[in-house]
Amino acid sequence: MVLTGRTPTRRRLAAAVTALTCAIAVAAAGCTRDDGFRPGAADTGDPYVPGSGNGGYDVTHYGLDVSYDPASDRLTGRATITATATQDLSRFNLDLAGLAVSRVTVGDARAEHRRVDGELVVTPHDGLPRGRPFTVAVDYAGVPTAVTDGELGSGGFLHTADGAVALGQPDSAATWFPVNDHPSDKASYDLAVTVPDGLSALSNGVPGPKSSVDGWTTWRWSERTPMASYLTTLVIGDYRVVSGSHAGRPMVTAVAASLPATGGAARALARTGEIVDFLASRFGPYPFDSYGGIVVTDDRIGYALETQSRPVYGPDFFADDRPNVGVVAHELAHQWFGDSVSLSRWGDIWLNEGFASYAEWLWEEHDGGRTAQRNFELQYAATDWSQPSVEPGRERMFGTAVYKRGALTVHALRRTVGDDTFFRILRTWTAERAGGNATTSDFVALAERVANRQLRPLFDAWLVGGAAPTLP
Ligand SMILES: [Zn+2]
Numbered sequence: 001m002v003l004t005g006r007t008p009t010r011r012r013l014a015a016a017v018t019a020l021t022c023a024i025a026v027a028a029a030g031c032t033r034d035d036g037f038r039p040g041a042a043d044t045g046d047p048y049v050p051g052s053g054n055g056g057y058d059v060t061h062y063g064l065d066v067s068y069d070p071a072s073d074r075l076t077g078r079a080t081i082t083a084t085a086t087q088d089l090s091r092f093n094l095d096l097a098g099l100a101v102s103r104v105t106v107g108d109a110r111a112e113h114r115r116v117d118g119e120l121v122v123t124p125h126d127g128l129p130r131g132r133p134f135t136v137a138v139d140y141a142g143v144p145t146a147v148t149d150g151e152l153g154s155g156g157f158l159h160t161a162d163g164a165v166a167l168g169q170p171d172s173a174a175t176w177f178p179v180n181d182h183p184s185d186k187a188s189y190d191l192a193v194t195v196p197d198g199l200s201a202l203s204n205g206v207p208g209p210k211s212s213v214d215g216w217t218t219w220r221w222s223e224r225t226p227m228a229s230y231l232t233t234l235v236i237g238d239y240r241v242v243s244g245s246h247a248g249r250p251m252v253t254a255v256a257a258s259l260p261a262t263g264g265a266a267r268a269l270a271r272t273g274e275i276v277d278f279l280a281s282r283f284g285p286y287p288f289d290s291y292g293g294i295v296v297t298d299d300r301i302g303y304a305l306e307t308q309s310r311p312v313y314g315p316d317f318f319a320d321d322r323p324n325v326g327v328v329a330h331e332l333a334h335q336w337f338g339d340s341v342s343l344s345r346w347g348d349i350w351l352n353e354g355f356a357s358y359a360e361w362l363w364e365e366h367d368g369g370r371t372a373q374r375n376f377e378l379q380y381a382a383t384d385w386s387q388p389s390v391e392p393g394r395e396r397m398f399g400t401a402v403y404k405r406g407a408l409t410v411h412a413l414r415r416t417v418g419d420d421t422f423f424r425i426l427r428t429w430t431a432e433r434a435g436g437n438a439t440t441s442d443f444v445a446l447a448e449r450v451a452n453r454q455l456r457p458l459f460d461a462w463l464v465g466g467a468a469p470t471l472p
Contacts (some may be wrong), residue, residue: 001169001334001353002304002327003398004316037090037127042119044182048346052117052171053182054093057128061187064177064436067216068201069238073159075099076141079177083136085128094126095174095181096120097156099142106136106286113138120178131287138178146300153299163199163237165296167305167312170346170397176426183342184437186226193234194218200239201255204232206245206290223308224287226435228342233307235294237262240266244286246273248421252292252310260321263312265295266433267323278366279359280334284427287340287434293328306334306356310429325367326360333359341433348440349397349462354406359405376411379404380471390440409462415472416458417451425450 040056063080081094097118104113106124114121120138128134153227153233155168156175161334166176173179192208193201194216201219204227206218237252251359253269260266272293280286292310301314304327313330317324337359338352340344361372389409394400414422425447432446438464447453460468 001306001398002317002330002356004302014182022467023324027248031396035088035127037088040092042093042116042121042426044184046345046347048183048397049170052095052118052174053185054095054180054366056087056089056092056264057180058086059083059180059185059187060133062177062179062189063190064100064189065192066176066191066234068164069196070159070163070199070236071196071230073143073164074141075144075157075176075222077139079140079179081136081138081178082133083180084133087128089124089128089335091121091123094120094136094138094178094398095123095171095443096140096178097174099140099176101138101140101296106134109266111136118174130300140178140348147172147175154179154302154417157234159299160296160298161239163195164234164297165236165301165312166232166234166309167301169230169305170248170373171230173232176234179229181229183228183346184344186223186228186342186435186437189221189227189232191221191234192218193221193236193468195236198238199236200241200254202233202235202239202241202252202310203296205288206250207252225290225308225340231256231306231308231339233294233310233312235296235304235312237296239294246276246291247286249288250292251421252290253294253368255295256297256315258297259295259318263316263318264321264323265315268318268325268328269293269295269313271323271325272328275325275332275363276335278363278377278443279329281371282359282362282423282426283333283336284430287430288336291438293331304337306331306338306352309335312365328365330356330360337429340435341430342437344437346397347391348438350402350406350409351438351440351443353398353403353412354389357403358410359406361411372411376408379408380468382407383468385468386466390463405463409459412458412462412472413447413455416455417447417453421451 044053061082066077068075087325104111109125112123142156148160155172157166168293171181174181195201205221205223211218238257240257241254244251255266288309290309295313297315304313309427315402333356337355365371385387389401389405444459
């Protein structure tokens with residue numbers, strides 16, 4: 001993610017209250033059974049996103065079939081979720097914000113369901129034994145909601161002038177489908193989205209066949225590589241869509257039709273393939289089956305987000321018609337750092353943003369601008385060392401210490417171990433952890449193994465030390 005510098009608003013404690021309410025509901029429902037089956041947790045315990053994510057199961061696939069009518073702002077959906085119980089499970093939660101649920105089945109049987117704020121609580125007819133795969137289907141409908149009090153301004157499902165944009169970090173997916181909404185539970189996705197003829201409906205992954213019936217067109221998208229829920233997006237509206245291929249894989253870019261056909265946004269997106277290839281030369285093979293990018297014009301999107309295989313860029317990056325390729329390099333670098341190798345917990349977000357910020361320096365140097373070393377020197381001089389990169393606190397999870405101090409740490413590692421070892425560390429990380437999740441400790445351990453030397457003190461000083469570290 002890259003912010004455009006607006007003042008973020010603070011999220012209220014509503015989610016924390018939700019979690020507490022759920023805990024009370026668990027007790028009141030008397031769900032402790034003497035057969036060892038028990039409810040899954042209503043939360044993952046990640047303090048950065050209280051209430052988001054759930055326990056007791058692991059999702060492997062989301063099959064989403066939704067239709068959206070911009071005229072009424074009404075969304076109708078069926079989510080078919082394939083998961084495996086990770087405990088003997090009497091009951092489990094999905095995250096779902098707003099929207100009315102009409103029917104839930106688990107396997108072939110109807111399941112009881114109720115809502116507790118942002119949670120959909122599902123009680124299957126029979127308990128789900130640990131290790132058993134199961135399928136839950138949820139029929140739902142309603143007017144989706146925005147997340148207007150997010151750290152980043154507006155996110156969630158936004159009704160726009162010509163359609164809608166569903167987008168946002170750290171959570172947004174629950175505003176348009178029931179989900180285990182935490183990056184620690186990644187899954188593959190198939191999406192069919194039906195919109196009025198003439199509108200585009202863009203999402204992640206490989207495009208499938210389109211079909212039209214009675215004035216409505218169904219667009220299909222498939223992301224086979226595991227994806228964190230906050231990396232999903234749905235963009236509906238009047239877009240200039242360019243469908244091609246790059247390195248043998250589909251490349252789909254889309255720019256809002258109200259923007260100039262050869263303007264800064266279009267010119268920046270047109271360099272996507274070139275930038276991806278440069279980053280692949282440094283980080284290892286591109287991790288997904290498709291490429292692309294989407295530029296939206298709704299000015300509530302005051303950021304760009306690395307939605308998997310197809311980042312979404314807010315309009316401010318291309319103000320004055322500038323072809324801002326720095327932000328493109330940043331979001332594309334996230335395809336390796338954040339999307340393919342994802343966080344286990346949000347307190348480690350520098351693993352996403354530090355590397356993506358460093359990739360901006362690499363790209364700038366490659367593109368004939370300032371060297372990474374020069375950017376490092378300038379940033380070093382400007383850094384407030386009292387703010388840590390790891391566990392930055394919820395209000396600073398998109399702060400300078402995460403982005404810029406994170407990038408300084410990456411370059412300090414490079415200076416310490418040398419270019420060959422440094423890039424071998426990065427490529428080993430992206431290869432060994434592809435499609436999975438990881439922590440800061442995992443990265444430090446891998447760097448030490450590849451470099452065959454102790455590096456923990458270096459990381460401690462550069463990531464969290466309270467004073468300016470000695471230059472390597
Ligand atoms: Zn970022």
